[in-house]
Every structure is written in C-alpha cells, then in structure tokens.
Amino acid sequence: MKLRHDILRFPQGKTRAFTMSYDDGVIQDRRLIDLMESHGVKGTFNLNSGAFGQVDQYSHLRVKHQKILQDQVSELYSNMEVATHTVTHPDLSQLPSGTVLYEVLADRQKLEQLTGKLVRGHAYPFGTYNASVMELLHSAGIAYARTVKSTHSFALPEDFLEWNPTCHHDDPRLMELAEQFLQHEPNGNRRVKLFYLWGHAYEFDNNDNWNVIEAFLDRISGQADVWYATNLEIASYLEAASMLQYSADGMLIYNPSCTAVWIRVLDRDYVVEGGQTVGIVRD
Template sequence: MARILLCYPEGKFKALTMSYDDGRRADERLVSIFNKNGIKGTFHINAGLLGTNDRLTAEEAVELYKGHEVSAHTLTHPTIARCPKEMLVHEIMEDRKQLEQLVGYTVRGMSYPNGSYSREIISMLPHLGIEYARVVPTHGGFGLPEDFLEWKGTCHHNRDLMKNAETFAGLFKKQYLYLMYVWGHSYEFDNDNNWELIEGFCGYIGGRDDIWYATNIEIVDYIKAYGQLKFSAGCDLVYNPNAASVWLSVDEQIVEVKGGSQVRLG
C-alpha cells in the first residue's frame, strides 16, 4: 500500500495565516505591508461600527481588503458570553448579512469579540453559518487546530514573533503539516510605536516558495476538502468530489487530485 499524506496546495507542507480585528484605520498600513510581501490576512470586522471613531468606512473596507478575507466579529462587539442567546444570534447574523452585502461573498468565520465565548456559543455557531472562530489564547506551536471553532493561534504579534518566524522558517520534516497563525490589532503598532516589527516579520517570512500564504477560510476549506476525498479500500484510487484540487504526497511524490476527478495512486 502506498504511503499517502495530505499536503497543502502545490505539495507544500507549511502555511502562514494572519488574523487582525476591528477594521481600524491602521489596517491600511498593515495591508500595504502584507501586499508588498505576498502575505494574506483575515480581517474580522464589526459591520455596525464601520465609519465610527477610528474605523474604516464600508467603502474603504471593501477596497482595502480585496485579495484578503473579511470575516465576522459580531455587529457591535459585545462580550457575547454575557449576552442572551437571542442577542448573540442577532449580533452574528446581522454582522454576516451586512458584511456579505459589502464584499459579495459568504462570510463563514469570525473571531470572538473581547475573547468572549463559551461551550454553548461554540455549539450554536454551525447553525449560524460559522465554520471557524479564533480565540485569544495562543499555543506557541505550528499545528492545525483540533477544533476550528476554538482556533488558537501560534502567537500574538507582540509575543516572540521573530523567534517563532525563525523556528517556522527552519522546519523541514515533511511528514508533518505546519501552520503559523499570527493575530493582533493593527492599531497596536501605532500604540506601541513598533511598525518595524511587522515590517521585519513580513519581509523575512514573505515570498518563500515552501510556504502557502492563505486566509483563515482558505485553510478551513482546504482541510475540509481533504476530508471529503473518497479513497478505495486499498488506497490505490481516490475520487475528489470537491470543486477544488487537493494535493497528496504518495510515496514522496506530489499528486494533484483535481476537483471532480478520480486518480490512481499506485
């Protein structure tokens, strides 16, 4: 039987994703840095607060986040673990509706406002169309989450960012899939006067051939697509019922299983 392992697109085994909250005006500088270095970000937005205080307007957000992902952060940023369930449903669904009208695609992820969530909230999210949700605690590692609805990142950008980047860049054991996940708020770079931190990080880790630069939802969709593959009992055939390709390592040879196709593996 062939030795079959999941790969990221094009046979890569490392992925990087960035996650930033609140839709603040400092995102303009952050997105510029990402774009310069070929890095993708997910931006968690409160639709009900757009254009208030230091936040981008709806029109500015639509233009700025092209090529990245707009994700939910609830309508008005309440501490949702303290809210009635009816309010929670309204906050998430109305945020999704308004954001979807702006960006023109389904919004299927979120980050928890104020880091607030509970097991009951997690159980409700699939019924509200939410497929992943990022939490505040981090794990300092480079693995995929056990539960995408309680998605812990590698680090906040103020916690050992360059140390983690150097470790991540040096990973070479292809029997594993690695993910570096960084989160924060762009206005923190203004508050801490340390824009050179994210500029140095992106310049160092961007543009590498062995890293897949992806949004949060792209990672979720890809892992779910792999889970839908149909292998024969002998693992010598695989059928991909998805629209998108999935890549496999088959006895250390990279195989693309295109959407709608059946491929012989051995």
C-alpha cells in the same frame, strides 16, 4: 474517511501555510494591508458592522481607537478576507442565544452586502466563547472562529470553531517561531505546518512598533514552500481535504469536492483534482 494529516499537503504540494487575522476594522488596517500586499501575504480582517466610523479613547491606549468608514470596506479589503467580529463587540459568552445569533448573522449580512462575497469566518470579541456559542455560530453558517489563545505551535486546528492562533505579533517569541517555522526539513512524511498570526493594527501605532511587523514580514514572505492564504482559504482547503474518499486498501483516492487536493503517499506527491480518482503507485 478523514485524511491523515501526515500525508496532507497544501496547494502545489507545499508543506507550510501562513495566514494573519486582524480585528476591529481600524484606520491602521490600511498601512498593515499595504505592508501585507507589498510582501505578498494574505489574511483576514474581522469587522464590527455596528461600529463603522466610531472613535473611542480607551484609558489603556495612547492612540484613539478609530474605526474605518463603511464605504471604505470594499476597496480597503478587496485583496483580503472580511470576517465577522459581531455587530457591537459584546462578550458572546454572556448573551442569550437569540442575541448571539443576531450579533453574528446581522454582521454577516452587512459585511456580505458591502463586499459582495460570502462571509464565513469569525473572530471572538475578547476571545470569549463557550460550547453554546460555538453551536450557534455553526447554525449561523460560520465555518471557523478564531480565539486569542496562542499555541506557539504550527498544528492545524482540531475544531475550526476553536481555532487557536500561533501567536500575537507582540509575542516575545515571534521571530524565534518564524525561524522554527521556516527551518529546513527533508520532505518526508512529516506534517504540514501552519503559522497563524493575530493582532490589532492600532497596536502598531500605540506601541510605536511597526518595525516589528515589517521585520517579521520580511522574514516570513517570499518563501517558495509557503502558501500565503486567508483564513477561509485555508479552512476551505482543509474541508475539501477532509472529504477525500479511500478504497478499502487505501490505494484509490476519490475527491468529491471541486477543490484540487495535494497529498503525499509512500514518498510520492499526488494532486487529486475535484471529481477525480487517483491510484496510488506501489513501488
């Protein structure tokens, strides 16, 4: 039985979550990660394992598109999640199935070797995909994949292989959305909110606007009711929540996973520990 989103809570009963997703593994990731760590926020970095150390000068960019070196991966991203962005950054919607699988699996394997961690996330190069690509990603053990389509909303994804972010950091509505996200609301049976920010760290150098992300992180960080997490931490938590089992009358809830799940039922907060059953209190 699927958990109703109106009663789902994030860990520690929080009603909001914030995450970031940055692509291509560029040298500016270091400055961004320093900022993220000093603000106590977390996120995911999507890397092309076939392009480490590569330097390109694109006509649409003022600055060089310079990738980090392979031997920097484990140290640079040690407090963040590393996810796949394919080996060579092709448009996956134009490739034969076998090549799509190779691009994702070979990237996964390389990144797993470098980090010593399971890599289960993906960001679509150029934001392009189709139903066949989504199926292939699922076969390759990918738990979620990010698009480049801004929703300007805080809804949870309907399909994790089509995870639309809230907005890009250059979005003119960035600060307005931050205010909406943090707006005080009574803790009733309202839904949880997720703010999902994406971009490329080289854009801050290119557009000379590090001040935008600094101001945004100043505003969004340090909030008691916000869970700061990587993409995979959020996807894994929601996966555990979706596995909850209910008695026929809905008053007993069993958690078959090993992840504690927080829920709010009839105006009370509950934590259902992994492997435990809780009874809902009737007033």
